Amino acid sequence: MEMEEIDFKVAPESKIKKKPSYIKPWLGLKYLFKKPVTIKIPYEKTQIAEKYRGFHSLDWKKCIGCNFCGQICPARAIEMTWIEVDGKVEKRPHPKIDYGRCTFCQFCVDVCPTGALGFVENFMLTTEWKDEEIELFDWVPIHPDKIKEINEKFPDYRFPVVKIEFNKETKEVTYYFRDGDVFKFKILGYGLRPPAAAKPKPAKTGKKEGNSS
Amino acid sequence: MVSQSELIKEARENGMELLPLDKDTYELFFGPQHMATENFSIILKMDGHRVVKAIANPGFLHRGFEKLAELRPWYTNIALLLRICVPEPDVPEAIYSMAVDELMGWEVPERAQWIRTTVLEMARVSAYLFWIMGLSFKLGVYTAGQWAAAYRERLMALFEELTGARVYHIYTIPGGVRRDIPGDKWLRQLKDTVEYIKSKLPDFDHLVFENYITFKRMEGIGVMDKKFALAEGVTGPNLRATGVPYDVRRMDPYLLYPELDFEVPVLKEGDALARALIRRYELEQDLYILEQLLEMRPPSGPYKVQDPRLKNLPRFKVPAGDAFAHVESTKGDFGAYVVSDGGNKPYRVQIRGPSIAHGIRVLEQLLVGARIADVPVILMSLDNCPPDIDR
Amino acid sequence: MANGQEEKGGVKEMTEARWKREQALVQKILEKAPYAEGRVRRERRIEFKVPADRIRDFLTLLKENNFELMLQITVVDWLKEGEYELVYQMWSITHRTHAMVKMRIPRELDKARMPTVKDIYPVAETYERDAHDFYGVYFEGNEKMEMPWILDDAEQGLFPHRKDFDMLSYVKKKYKILDRFDENKDNYVI
């Protein structure tokens, strides 16, 4: 077929083609005398970029419970949660984030109108697949200052909470932080409307029902 | 499990005519667990060590992106669609964004265009390094593969700095990009990395592309001619290896490519070696393009469109219409067709991966007559990306 | 499509001269195919509308006019109109132009039938299998129509990409998950 006139550069064949050689492959041997590129984890640490999109942080005072984050989330990982701390009900619902769903796109952070939702560069969360350990994957994020404080003590980019206890009957949640602090609050209900007006919903997750052991 | 003899017996009872036993054919299920196929399965009918018939069996990675995209708001789809192609996730981001830009009638700011071009070229370099890794593992030159993977990590670190993620960047969005360039330090680092990878290219040549063994393994296998390639919808380096100078960057220019200077490599042989050499030369050209981009410096200005409609992202609406956008990826012509009915979600998104043409009919025909040891090499020389077949 | 295109009208006058090439190409093809409608969308993008039964003639004509590559067959399910829109996306290396060939067929499963074009563009076989698997368009003459393609046994025959396939309730039933599936549109856009 006839091609339209070619008005761009086409590389000549001589530049692309190579000549086979028996000897040249041996030149690779020079790498025997070079330093390896391997990062010796766990003895060495990798540098994580400053704004690495890791776990979330939430300033509970700034959060106005607008549910923009819940709406933009591609995985529907965010659920607005009504919380009671020390007997005081928070005026607005706060996002509860499920890391079993989260894709770390942080669109939720982009759309947050007050800047309450943010992210830190922590990325490591490893658990056994057991009911009580998998609780860790579903949390209401904590204040960024608290995470920073923990990060200074343990600079290994791990999840700031070691254990989350969720009492199914009283709906009481207990965070056990890595530095030994304990934080308790109570989940009153889910959704945008306050739980007193809306009907109380059944237990939230299906993943616990499916477990065998 | 049923045994082979039972199956054959049953097939005979159902009136199927089987090949006579003395012809010595057998079936080989190649993949999906085998690393060479990358979650893709080929059913081979073998005669001794020659392939008599091949059937491609895709679908192990199908998640129904096109359906999922219809259920999510316009912006959110970026976080989803980039998972179509793991080695270069920026390409689906870019085509989807370009199609939406066209629908919105947006003129993307110059700075955003510069960043998008740079990101696409970085993705091309990292995808080619990934491909060199795969090829050299399949050829048995493990050393070169280890190098390629290590050099790719440098680009990954740069991506991390720029976008905030290592692999799935979620960076190019309709109307521009998500973040600004971190600063001059990042540009310097990119320059260093480009120079570093460029200085390492001769080493790859020595071990892989000028190696006598490579020539022996790849010369004359998987041969396509021009007519066959065009009829089968082959694009990208695979088509250029048959003598057609088709490059989307030149023939349907987008972003900053009209201003950039690079050569389009074309060879006439159309065998696995020609495809490999074309890719090798394109890697060099991509590094050259990155150098030019760095010389141009990013133009000042905003990095995304300023539009009042962007205030409420979840309810952001796109005017009704349809648009097609495509870019040149390392695999070939990667296109997106986006239809909007004026709502806050796309009406239809179709992603056209190049591998859907390469991976099914072309592969089935190229494999016939090949030896079993050549199958991974042919597969790798076509540079298939199974997720973009399955979507 | 009108909206997005007209808004860009400011640039249109400047590029009018360059669009002449595309105009001429559309004219040339339409002369030989009086049954079709055609227009230029923008630079390097043209569009044709043909009746579904003339598709084979039209694609033969396009192939003669140097449209070498078939990029994709897209099916768009217009539920309200009760129609499938088939878009054959063609690329011409010679003219450097992308052409969409659009046609409408009824979306009832027994009526959604098309003649195959695999003898004109062999690669169409793959695209036709794809369209059949997800939308149930049957391409007569393509003997690989019944061959297993991407979908697993469970979804075969359900044609999951059709607009009236209720994915959420299907997923609930199939995988037995109950959490966060409330359909309250106040809470979730998705």
Next chain:
Amino acid sequence: MPPLMTSRYDLERFGMMPNPAPRMADLFLITGYVTPKTLKRIIITYEMQPDPKYVLAHGSCPLNGGVYWDAYNAIKHLDRYIPVDVVIAGCMPRPEAVMDGIKKLMEMIENGTADGWKRYKENYEWYKKNQDELFGEGWREREARRWIPWLMDKKKKEE
């Protein structure tokens, strides 16, 4: 995950190597979302592995569906079909996180808490019931027969 296996992060320092043959493998990495079609192969491959065997799930997708929570073709809770020992958060997880998961698994093996393979034997009926519910009874046989018409019958036509 290629960066993990190659020189930068080098998994071989831990004495681990990728192995294409399941009969010689101890650890099964599920590197992301699982589709039903793949799950069939995963189950068959998992059953091929000799005891003791361990499963490590990458990212959020096997745990809870991830971004494919509403996809008709992605498994939501992998634990219903095969036992999983360790889960790592991330989409996709960084190589460091995967290494951390492997280290955790090593600790668990030493403690004797990594008992997924025992659970699979003890609760085989339950797992099998879930698998059959998803794929329908006799899916193994159907899978084995799936390609026969296309391999045999076609041949006749061509010749």
